[in-house]
Amino acid sequence: MRRAYKYAVLTAMIVSTLALALAASAGGLGYALPFPAVRNLAYWYLRTTYNPFMPKFTASAPEAVTAIVWDYRGLDTLFETSVFFLAIIASMALMRGIEVRAPESINLSKYGMSAIVKTVTRITVAIILAASASIALHGQLTPGGGFQGGATAAVAPLVIIVIFSLYFAVGSGIKKKSMLTLRTLGLLGIGVTSFAVIVAGLILGKAAYVFQNQPKEAAPIGLPSHILGVPMGGTLLLFNIFEFLAVAAGFTIVFLLLSVPEESVRKVLEGGEGHD
């Protein structure tokens, strides 16, 4: 009876989804495209994102999405990054007092999965890290960017923790403190980059804006748009690198804290304030 009810609900959902899709594709929702006034904004972004003939307006990055995320709408992304950082800080505050460390005199080969899985993982971790670095460092040229690369890179320590055990990860340098240092370094870098042009302007005696990338009308100063003939997007490359560090290290901290065995930290979790 219950099973029949389940399948009846599922069939009804499939039928209604198909009916909605058919109605929408037959023009049941009115205009399929946004109004032309909305599309002007998209035209403007696409025309100026990499346009050497409009040097006062271009972001000098062929990748429009990265240009919008870190140049046209840079402050939005800055606050998104701070929200993410606050979430990491909150989870670390919840698990304060927990030390992620391997016990003394431990035989690492007894932990984790079989030798076959470990060997395959050694290869895939290298591939994951290379792919994530290419996603982040080519962020101003091809689809991708700091957050995408950082999220991809965070899969590598996760795989190491699951396949090799937490103690191997801690022993090979994936520690809470070093990850927090990387994370802070990334955020500091983002902060410094957003003020880089204004500081340069102060030194050179020219007007500049916070979060400025390329020279603008009243602020004729900016970071180099090309290095060795390759479009670097000025601040976009730096933002991508630092965001990559911050995101990858932030996710890794959460996984380190989540994978600590419950027994070893029960005392800390039950001990009220959690100090000592």
Added chain:
Amino acid sequence: MISPETLVFGVLAALGLISMVATFMAVLERDLLKAVLFSAVQSTAYAFMFYILMAPDILLVYVPVAVGLYPAVILFLIKKTERFEGGEEE
């Protein structure tokens, strides 16, 4: 003869249906481990849809988060709590 446009929309519709069914199964499944797998099937269908809709930036962040990081968090939580959802009998 089917036009390429119709083919693309057909693939999109099929992926949408797969994701809908997978979500339905994930919600109803008592075994939380299987529910995570159904959720991953839904994420995979969405990833292909993002690719077809020409949003590679979203795809690149969606694949590691929805197929790697998110199931991992849920699996850690299942390991720390219970694998089977309690409640009334069938």
